[in-house]
Amino acid sequence: MAGLSFDLIAMQLFTGLALGAIYVLFAIGLSLIFGMLTVVNFAHGAFYMVGAYVGLFLVSLGGNFWLCLVAVPLIIGTCGLVVERFLIRPLYGRGIDYPLLLTFGLSYVMIELVRIAFGKSGYPFDTPELLQGAVNIGVGYFPLYRLFIIGVAAAVLLGLWLFLERTSFGLIIRAGARDPQIVRVLGVDVSRVWLFVFGIGCGIAGLAGLLAAPLQGVIPEMGSTILAEAFVVTVVGGMGSIGGAVIAGLLVGVVVSMTSLVAPEMAKVSIFALMAIVLLIRPQGFFGRAGLMS
Amino acid sequence: MNEISQALPQAQASRVGWFDFVTRHRAILASVLVLVFPLMMPFTALAVNILIYGLYALGFNLLFGYLGLLSFGHAALFGSGAYFCGIAIVHFGLPWYLAIPIGVLGAAVMAAIIGGLAIRTRGIYFAMVTLALSQCVFYLFYQAVDWTGGENGLRGINVREINLFGWRFDFIDPLTRYYFVAAFVILALFVLSRILASPFGAVIEAVRENEARARASGYNVTLTRLITFILSGAFCGLAGALMALHLSIVPIEILHIETSGMAVMMSLLGGMGSFFGPFVGAAVFLTLENLVSLWTVHWQLFVGAIFVACVLFFPAGIWGTLLKWVKS
Numbered sequence: 001m002a003g004l005s006f007d008l009i010a011m012q013l014f015t016g017l018a019l020g021a022i023y024v025l026f027a028i029g030l031s032l033i034f035g036m037l038t039v040v041n042f043a044h045g046a047f048y049m050v051g052a053y054v055g056l057f058l059v060s061l062g063g064n065f066w067l068c069l070v071a072v073p074l075i076i077g078t079c080g081l082v083v084e085r086f087l088i089r090p091l092y093g094r095g096i097d098y099p100l101l102l103t104f105g106l107s108y109v110m111i112e113l114v115r116i117a118f119g120k121s122g123y124p125f126d127t128p129e130l131l132q133g134a135v136n137i138g139v140g141y142f143p144l145y146r147l148f149i150i151g152v153a154a155a156v157l158l159g160l161w162l163f164l165e166r167t168s169f170g171l172i173i174r175a176g177a178r179d180p181q182i183v184r185v186l187g188v189d190v191s192r193v194w195l196f197v198f199g200i201g202c203g204i205a206g207l208a209g210l211l212a213a214p215l216q217g218v219i220p221e222m223g224s225t226i227l228a229e230a231f232v233v234t235v236v237g238g239m240g241s242i243g244g245a246v247i248a249g250l251l252v253g254v255v256v257s258m259t260s261l262v263a264p265e266m267a268k269v270s271i272f273a274l275m276a277i278v279l280l281i282r283p284q285g286f287f288g289r290a291g292l293m294s
Numbered sequence: 295m296n297e298i299s300q301a302l303p304q305a306q307a308s309r310v311g312w313f314d315f316v317t318r319h320r321a322i323l324a325s326v327l328v329l330v331f332p333l334m335m336p337f338t339a340l341a342v343n344i345l346i347y348g349l350y351a352l353g354f355n356l357l358f359g360y361l362g363l364l365s366f367g368h369a370a371l372f373g374s375g376a377y378f379c380g381i382a383i384v385h386f387g388l389p390w391y392l393a394i395p396i397g398v399l400g401a402a403v404m405a406a407i408i409g410g411l412a413i414r415t416r417g418i419y420f421a422m423v424t425l426a427l428s429q430c431v432f433y434l435f436y437q438a439v440d441w442t443g444g445e446n447g448l449r450g451i452n453v454r455e456i457n458l459f460g461w462r463f464d465f466i467d468p469l470t471r472y473y474f475v476a477a478f479v480i481l482a483l484f485v486l487s488r489i490l491a492s493p494f495g496a497v498i499e500a501v502r503e504n505e506a507r508a509r510a511s512g513y514n515v516t517l518t519r520l521i522t523f524i525l526s527g528a529f530c531g532l533a534g535a536l537m538a539l540h541l542s543i544v545p546i547e548i549l550h551i552e553t554s555g556m557a558v559m560m561s562l563l564g565g566m567g568s569f570f571g572p573f574v575g576a577a578v579f580l581t582l583e584n585l586v587s588l589w590t591v592h593w594q595l596f597v598g599a600i601f602v603a604c605v606l607f608f609p610a611g612i613w614g615t616l617l618k619w620v621k622s
Contacts, residue, residue, distance in 0.1 A: 034418075038418070040418050040421065040422065087602065087606070090606060091605070091606070094609070096417060096418050097364050097418075097421075098605055098609065100364070100418070100421060101364075101558065101562060101601075101605045102602055102605045102606065104366075104555065104558065104601075105559070105598050105599075105601035105602040105604075105605060106598070106602055107598075108555075108594050108595075108597065108598030108601070109594075109595055109598040109599055109602065111594070112592050112594045112595035112598060113595065115592065116592055116595070224551050225429075227425075228425055228426050228429040228551065229426075229429075231422035231423070231425055231426045232426050234422065235415070235419060235422060235423060235426065239418070239419065265437050266437075268430075268433045269430055269433045269434060269437075272426055272427060272429065272430030272433075273430075275423070275426055275427075276411055276427075279411050279412075279414050279415065279423065280411070280414070283414040283415050284415075
């Protein structure tokens, strides 16, 4: 512990925030979908993985990374719309476990389709040229790309916040989350709202996958690991709470990077320990409403 | 058996005679099926796998089908059973008849820890928490290389011969191995049938049907859930211990999320909440895996698609749908 300078800790803190930004993007989609549709999307990791592969494919076609930043969320979001409309919609009102089971089976299909199309082994994903290198952030040189991830996540969050709080469609979404029945009585087609929410959530997951690709490469199984970690984020933050997902996502990222500084072999276990502690003290999570899920 | 038939709810008596007979003697009939099963299979190795995974799905189904809690972390219980049994043999040189109970006990303790944490949350959280905790167990076993062999798996579980009070059985012979495993599975079938037919079994189903009403009737819902989770863990641990003996190695993949998913898929394919369902599910799943892998490596695509279709159109599973059809 003696060798840890303040600068090193501060750097690691930023690394943790960049990692946390990926968790945040992944978890807000999960949380948004759950908050509105009460569906736990087990295929969220698969959408994340497909996002990275679509990015890889577009870049190999000659498209650049900046184009992918727009195209990937749109493509993955559209996939999400199709999945909601044709697979999940028939299951509403059949018990909370069924959409979960369905998306779980769907993730198998998606992973295997990607394996058929791109093979079982992974690919490296180049950091776009403009974002290579490092910048001085006061405490040392920090990779520019990680800073960029934090920036994109902040921009997406801001956009989502403006969309939910300042537009009339956002108002309908918030109302639909609170009481779908009343919204339906007021003449709003709630199923259309749910359709779009599912699409938005999946689109953000695809974006998160694309952003994570240069950090860790692209493999068909990349979604399963982050899914388990994102569940920790949602449990810690409180299911269905977007603010909770943001804070818990950043916290989990920082905990992972801080633990890897002190005890690298315990880095993966630490976040589950964090979850266990939160479960013991506050089972509904930081911002969760008690009894919401019963 | 007499106790079991007496403890069964009266409502079942009104059903068709032979159907009632099947339900009443489900453990005996399942045992007979288990005994003749290898004769119907093309190779015995597959039959042993079906038996072990069937037991694993059976343990999972106690929790999911009867109590109504969806766990995505049963790989941790199955895996602990295998690892604790294996460690007892490899590192402590214990004989199999001590190693198997150690595996079962280890899995039950693991279930008490995971279950104790997970049942603090409710409803949909449960699946997420169990999945996350099983991932944690994976990393713990993965890191403990000295005990578990880490990535290479735990090797050297060599049981060549079963010595039972002077009778010697050759454990290498596939058919002997099958009946060795079958003996434990049959024991588990009777124990499970007894649990389900007991007043406690009725409480389990009461909690699934209506938690508030069960609580109002004076039953301790939390305790019922914890005990059922531990029992489920013990069944899965037995399956894991048998797996360790059968494979003579414990691969680290046994703790993967995919192994948890297998229990979910088998239970749902076969029919959750039915006694034979998990075995039917395990048989269908593994046979499908074997058949489809003959012509493509992408068998998961088919299994996944069939599972999705099952969720959409046959939520009662193969066995459950068959039962409904027979009843009407």
